[in-house]
Amino acid sequence: MRILFLGDVVGNLGVEMVSKYLPILKRDYKPQVTIVNGENSTSFGRGINKKVYKQIMSAGTDVITLGxxxxxxxxxxxxxxxxxxxxxPLNYPGKDVPGSGYTIINVNNKKLAVVNLQGRIFIDPIDDPFQKIDELISEIKKEADAIFVDFHAETTSEKKAMGMYLDGQISAIVGTHTHVQTNDDQILKNGTAFISDVGMCGPFDSVLGMKYENIIHRFITQRPTRFEVEEKGRGIVSGCVIDLRDDGTARSIEKILIDPNHPYKG
Structure with a gap:
């Protein structure tokens, strides 16, 4: 099974980049499943709405994760x-949380569980992701042939700890949220694919998708500044491609990075 995953889509330019490049990436990589993180995809860079949801899905996405x-x-x-x-995120607190923290889809007579988790370090208070994923794996391990986790978290240490904790129990864990692609893509010792953060899809000439002038002003003055999504200029697409064996273990993970310094050569 081949999985194509694209990182946090930021604002209108992020949606445009996904709409432009996702069909090309699917043509060249031929994934059986395409997953996109859309938690920053509205025009103001926070959350998702129905219009944007439909745009990302119509570009060729099978599942959208959040954060x-x-x-x-x-x-x-x-x-x-x-x-x-x-x-x-699976670990949102409360008994009647809207939506679901995972979904199971059929892929060539195999079942893939796509799970969204959120970290707790330097981020909003939320239930324990380690406990919640333990409970879910116990529930679905007989139903799902493979499990893919989007771990939306701030720190590399929490992401790597979760990767080591789940190594051998799931097929892949990819990090999102920091919007900067890391260089630690690897297959862990028990067969789980891992990367701390796949990066973002959105404005290249920005600070994590926001207008850089506002961010610089805040750093210099230490005064509150409104963060605004950059809507113009050059774009970036970040993600990864993961190949799984029939037994659900990972064979390989390959980063994808398309930006002015890394033009797509497919």
Whole structure:
């Protein structure tokens, strides 16, 4: 099974980059499953709405994952319960949380569970992701042939710890949220594919997708500054491709990076 994953889609330019490059990447890499993190995909860079959801899906996405900004756009409550293709963090607290923290899809007579988790270090308070994923694996391990986890977290240490904790229990764990692609893509010793962060899809000439002038002003003055999504200029697409064996272990993981310094050569 081949999985194509694209990192946090940021703003209108991020949606444009996914709409442009995802069909090309699917043509060249021929994945059986395509997953995209859409938690920053609205025009103001927080949450997702139905229009953007449809745009990302129509580009060729099978599942959209979210993160700590899942509830920043109230429109999500109107449609998240009606689709199995949009998953929010599994470890959101409460008994009646809208939507689901995972979905299971059929892939060439195999079943792939796509799970969204959120970290707790330097991020909003939330239930223990280690406990929640333990409970879920016990529940679905007999049903799913492979398990893919998007771990939306701030620190490399928490992401790597989760990777080592789940090594051999799941097929792949990819990090999102920091918007900067890391260089630690690897197959862990028990067969789980891992990368701390796949990066983002959005404005290249920015600070993590935001207008850099505002960010610089805040650093220099230490005064509150409104963060605004950069909507113009050059774009970036970041992600990875993961190949799984029939037994669900990972054979390989390859980073994808398309930007002005790394033009696509496919």
């Amino acid at each position: 700590n900004h899942a509830w920043n756009n109230e429109e999500i409550f109107d449609f998240i319960d009606d689709t199995k293709k949009l998953v929010r």
